Amino acid sequence: MTKAGDDVEDIEIHLLLEALFRRYHYDFRHYAPASIKRRLKQARQQLGFHSFSALQDAVLHDAAMVPRLLNYLTVQVSEMFRDPGYFRAIREKVVPHLRTYPSLKVWIAGCSSGEELHSFAILFREEGLLDRTLFYATDINPGALEIAASGVYALDRIKAFTENHQMSGGKSSLSDYYTAAYGRAVFDKTLRSRVVFSDHSLVTDAVFAEAQLISCRNVLIYFDRPLQDRAVGLFRDSLVRKGFLGLGSKENLRFSGHACAFTEFVREEKIYQRREP
Structure with missing residues (x-):
């Protein structure tokens, strides 16, 4: 992807996280950028959206999409007595x-x-x-x-x-x-x-x-x-x-x-x- 494309993606991610916070009060805006971008890319691909803007539109208008997205944004890899x-x-x-x-x-x-x-x-x-x-x-x-x-x-x-x-x-x-x-x-x-x-x-x-x-x-x-x-x-x-x-x-x-x-x-x-x- 070109630098311009990266810039557009970053803007889309910023707007998506802002929408998630304003609409549902889940705040991921200050998570480590590289980590949150990686997880959002996985969510976009697995949930079948061609862009982060399309994912944002779905999140804003369909509350059922939120728990599905949260499963990608929150870490769920653990085990008993880990370490x-x-x-x-x-x-x-x-x-x-x-x-x-x-x-x-x-x-x-x-x-x-x-x-x-x-x-x-x-x-x-x-x-x-x-x-x-x-x-x-x-x-x-x-x-x-x-x-x-x-x-x-x-x-x-x-x-x-x-x-x-x-x-x-x-x-x-x-x-x-x-x-x-x-x-x-x-x-x-x-x-x-x-x-x-x-x-x-x-x-x-x-x-x-x-x-x-x-x-x-x-x-x-x-x-x-x-x-x-x-x-x-x-x-x-x-x-x-x-x-x-x-x-x-x-x-x-x-x-x-x-x-x-x-x-x-x-x-x-x-x-x-x-x-x-």
């Missing part, structure tokens, strides 16, 4: 501090289809903390939240989940937590008995709870720098003093305007602790 070293560090180094609280609130931000939520619920049950913990599982994609709330995953994914669970220091068999039938694994509903599933945007929404632990992994990498700062500011304001923040393996607070509010707690696993105010 087992992270969960081992939570278990061995963070949990001893969490035990000192009579009750706990944990925010899983950008929970997608719930693999990380179930990982934490299983870990907390194994550590005897589940019954005193309230989990907030948030995402901007209603379809992903529905999957998370159902706790149903394809059976062919369980082998990888099981290996991760073992490497993370699991104290039981993952099979203790699900039943298998018809090619699906259905996870025990009691794992979700103390979970609040909620639509929440790190782009536009405010702090809604005080938490001892926030896990938001592999979300900030899709934001531009000002939006990353906004999200980290929300986490700072949500955490109790000496509360914990876990980020993804490719994320850090090094260049954040809020870095001074945190100390590195487990550097290699990107786990931070809120400083004293």
